[in-house]
Amino acid sequence: MKTTTTLRATAAAALALAAGGALAGAPDWSKVTGTKITVFYPGASPIEWITKGSEHGGARALKKGETCASCHHDETADMGKKMASGQKLEPAPIKGKAPAIPVVVQAAHDGANLYLRFAWKQPAGGADKMDKDNQVKLAVMLEDNKIPGANLAGCWQTCHADARTMPDGKDDKKTKYVVDGNLGSGKYYDLIQWTSKGAKYDGYVADKRVMDGGKALLEAKGEKKGDEWTVVFTRKFTGGDGDIALAPGKTYNLGFAIHDDHSAGRFHQVSLGYTLGLDTKADISAAKQ
Amino acid sequence: MNDSAKPAGWWARMRRPSTRLSVLFLVGLGVIAGIVLWGGFNTAVEATNKEAFCIGCHEMRDNVYKEYSENTIHYTNRTGVRATCPDCHVPKEWVPKMMRKVQASRELYGKLVGTVDTREKFEAKRLQLAEREWARMKANDSLECRNCHTLASMDPEKQKPRAKKSHELAKKNNDTCIDCHKGIAHHKPKGMKEDDE
Numbered sequence: 001m002k003t004t005t006t007l008r009a010t011a012a013a014a015l016a017l018a019a020g021g022a023l024a025g026a027p028d029w030s031k032v033t034g035t036k037i038t039v040f041y042p043g044a045s046p047i048e049w050i051t052k053g054s055e056h057g058g059a060r061a062l063k064k065g066e067t068c069a070s071c072h073h074d075e076t077a078d079m080g081k082k083m084a085s086g087q088k089l090e091p092a093p094i095k096g097k098a099p100a101i102p103v104v105v106q107a108a109h110d111g112a113n114l115y116l117r118f119a120w121k122q123p124a125g126g127a128d129k130m131d132k133d134n135q136v137k138l139a140v141m142l143e144d145n146k147i148p149g150a151n152l153a154g155c156w157q158t159c160h161a162d163a164r165t166m167p168d169g170k171d172d173k174k175t176k177y178v179v180d181g182n183l184g185s186g187k188y189y190d191l192i193q194w195t196s197k198g199a200k201y202d203g204y205v206a207d208k209r210v211m212d213g214g215k216a217l218l219e220a221k222g223e224k225k226g227d228e229w230t231v232v233f234t235r236k237f238t239g240g241d242g243d244i245a246l247a248p249g250k251t252y253n254l255g256f257a258i259h260d261d262h263s264a265g266r267f268h269q270v271s272l273g274y275t276l277g278l279d280t281k282a283d284i285s286a287a288k289q
Numbered sequence: 290m291n292d293s294a295k296p297a298g299w300w301a302r303m304r305r306p307s308t309r310l311s312v313l314f315l316v317g318l319g320v321i322a323g324i325v326l327w328g329g330f331n332t333a334v335e336a337t338n339k340e341a342f343c344i345g346c347h348e349m350r351d352n353v354y355k356e357y358s359e360n361t362i363h364y365t366n367r368t369g370v371r372a373t374c375p376d377c378h379v380p381k382e383w384v385p386k387m388m389r390k391v392q393a394s395r396e397l398y399g400k401l402v403g404t405v406d407t408r409e410k411f412e413a414k415r416l417q418l419a420e421r422e423w424a425r426m427k428a429n430d431s432l433e434c435r436n437c438h439t440l441a442s443m444d445p446e447k448q449k450p451r452a453k454k455s456h457e458l459a460k461k462n463n464d465t466c467i468d469c470h471k472g473i474a475h476h477k478p479k480g481m482k483e484d485d486e
Contacts, residue, residue, distance in 0.1 A: 053484045054477065057469055058451065061458055071451035 026234070027108035027115050027289040034104040034119075035284050039258055039269040040080030041099050043089035046161040050153060067152045069272040069283070076100055076272065091167050094267060098123035098260055101269050105256075107286035109237075109278055113218065114246055114286060116140060116233040118256065122224065125261030137259040138222070138231045139193040141205065142252050142276065144244040146186040147178055154273020155255035158189055158205045165265030181206035183241055190244045194220035194231050204242030216243035248279040248288070334390065343374040346400060352411045356475045363474050377433050377474065378422070385432065416478040423467055423485070431466035438466065 045056075050068075053059040058071055072079060080100035086093030106117040118138055131137070141158070143150040150157050158176035161168045181187045188206035192214070195201075202214030216239025222231035237246040244252065254276040257268045274283035307315065336342060344350040354374070358364050363372040380386050405411040405418075426433065440460050445453040455469060471477065471485055 054471075054481045057455070059484075060469060061451075061455060064458055064462070066454060066458070071454045074450050 026232075027110070029106055029108075029117055032106040032108050032117070032287075032289070033285075034106045035274075036102055037105050037256075037271050037274065038076045038080075038100050038102045039256070039271045040076040040101075041084040041090075041097055041268075042080075042159075042266075042270050043083030044091065044161075044167050044266065045083070045089050045156075046159045046163070046166060047153065047156045048161045049089070050156055062149075062152055065152065067273060068154065068156070069274060072272055077102075080269070094127045094263075096124060096126040096261070097267070098125065098269065101258060101260065103256075103258070103271075105284055107276060107284050108289045109246075109248070109286045110289055111248075112237060114233075114235045114237065114278070115289075116235070116286075118229075118231045120229055120258070122227045122229060123260065127261050127263070129262035130264035130267065131259065131262050133197045134195045134259070135262055136196040136222075136229060137193060138256065139191060139259075140233065140254065140256040141189040141191050142244055142254055143189045144186060144252055147181070147189070150189070150253045150273070151275070152273065154253060155189070155257065155270060156273070158209075159266075163266070165267070175209040176205045177208050178206055186244075188242060190214070190216070190242060192217045192220065192233055192235065194222050194233065196222060196224075202239070202243070206242075210242065213241055214243045215240035246278060251275050251277040251280055251282050254284065334386075337390070338375045338379055338386075340373040340375070348400070348405050348411065349374075352405075352408070353475045361474050372437070372474075376436070380429065380432050381436050382432075385429065412479075416480050419471075419475075419478045419481070423471060426467040427465055434466040434470070 049055050051059050051062065058066075058068070061071060062068070077100040080098075082088040083090045084093065084097045084099035101120050101123055103118055103120040106115075106119075108115045122136075141155050143157075145151060147157055158178055160166070160177065162171065163169050163174050163176060164172050178187055178189065183204065183206050188204045191201070191203045191205055191209070191211070193201040193203075193211070200217055200220035201211045202217035203209065203211040204214065216236045217233065218236060219234040220231065222229060224230075235246075236243075246252070252275065253273055255271050255273050257270040259268045276282055277285045279286070279288060344354045357374075363377070365371075379389050399405065403410075405414050440456060443456060445456060448456065458464070459469065471481075
């Protein structure tokens with residue numbers, strides 16, 4: 001009996017290791033400080049709009065090296081209201097669209113894996129279902145300080161006026177991309193996504209968006225308790241093509257987005273650009289557990 | 290003394306010392322005349338410095354004034370302080386004000402020949418007019434704005450983060466108000482340069 005138990009334990013441990021040690025190193029989240037980041041509905045505000053001074057007064061500050069968050073971090077909820085209501089930058093407002101969602105973000109690592117946890121309350125919805133399969137999706141993009149402006153504007157470096165679902169987007173197949181982006185030069189965003197249907201994706205955004213091929217994402221688990229969603233990503237420090245290599249002491253650019261209420265394409269709530277530091281000070285710090 | 294040797298005519302009479310009026314009377318008369326003339330001139334100038342004068346022409350009333358009075362912070366706001374046309378477009382100091390008045394006198398010609406007497410003509414010329422005004426305000430370091438607003442008297446802690454950050458940058462880079470605050474009282478013209486804010 002004892003042998004069987006030991007074997008079972010060994011098998012369980014082996015399975016856990018095979019899964020990249022996700023279970024073995026999972027952090028005690030009650031001991032990890034959370035950072036509140038409010039994602040907001042951005043309407044149609046591609047990087048071309050962001051950097052056009054005659055449209056967006058902040059373009060001047062951006063050119064001087066200021067981050068979007070340095071001006072807007074505390075007012076994303078108000079910004080979201082303007083776009084969700086159609087007052088600004090949204091030619092087709094969606095009835096019932098949540099203007100903003102406050103999210104608590106936690107991060108930790110165990111020397112081999114990064115753990116990211118996101119928790120938020122499900123806002124009211126009720127719009128037509130663009131994505132019938134998924135009530136909610138959560139995507140995270142990480143960047144290794146190679147793309148000019150990624151440290152300032154976060155995911156906006158991948159968001160363009162000619163992308164699908166944008167008012168000026170003519171090509172239904174054109175998704176996110178980075179100008180001059182390619183894997184070889186490191187000019188890409190690592191992209192991971194969890195969907196409420198239970199899928200996980202590990203891809204990247206370079207000259208185009210690719211939703212698979214990554215080898216770093218071990219697990220993406222989400223659950224809803226009451227009206228609160230919790231999503232945890234477990235990601236190895238290193239993977240394959242399209243997976244940026246993480247290391248303690250370094251800082252990376254991070255942005256994330258929630259596709260709430262069965263939405264798709266640009267109709268998501270997004271974060272501004274923030275920094276993720278491993279054992280170092282950043283907007284979101286992942287300390288070793 | 291030979292009277293015939295004295296110069297004759299109007300100019301001569303003006304130059305000839307009075308034999309009947311006292312110096313005190315003449316000085317007093319001069320002061321009163323000065324007050325009347327100066328006061329009259331100033332009153333006339335100030336009459337052209339009122340919003341009612343500015344929107345006396347339909348070109349201003351139906352275009353820029355209409356936009357300004359629809360929903361702008363300088364027309365209606367929480368505190369009830371209103372900035373009218375001359376507050377933003379005419380310097381308060383006398384010399385700059387007179388220079389501006391002389392410059393503006395060419396608008397009379399524009400009025401006579403109907404340069405912007407229709408909405409279409411106004412829209413066609415709007416960018417040029419706006420750029421000229423922005424250049425003027427940039428050249429005088431946004432003097433009219435600074436009649437009411439100064440960076441030194443702002444309390445950044447009471448400003449929204451983006452305003453606080455922008456004003457810190459403006460101070461650091463010696464920017465002037467109009468560098469960032471274009472289109473705050475009137476619609477922005479089509480075709481403006483991407484860097485114009």
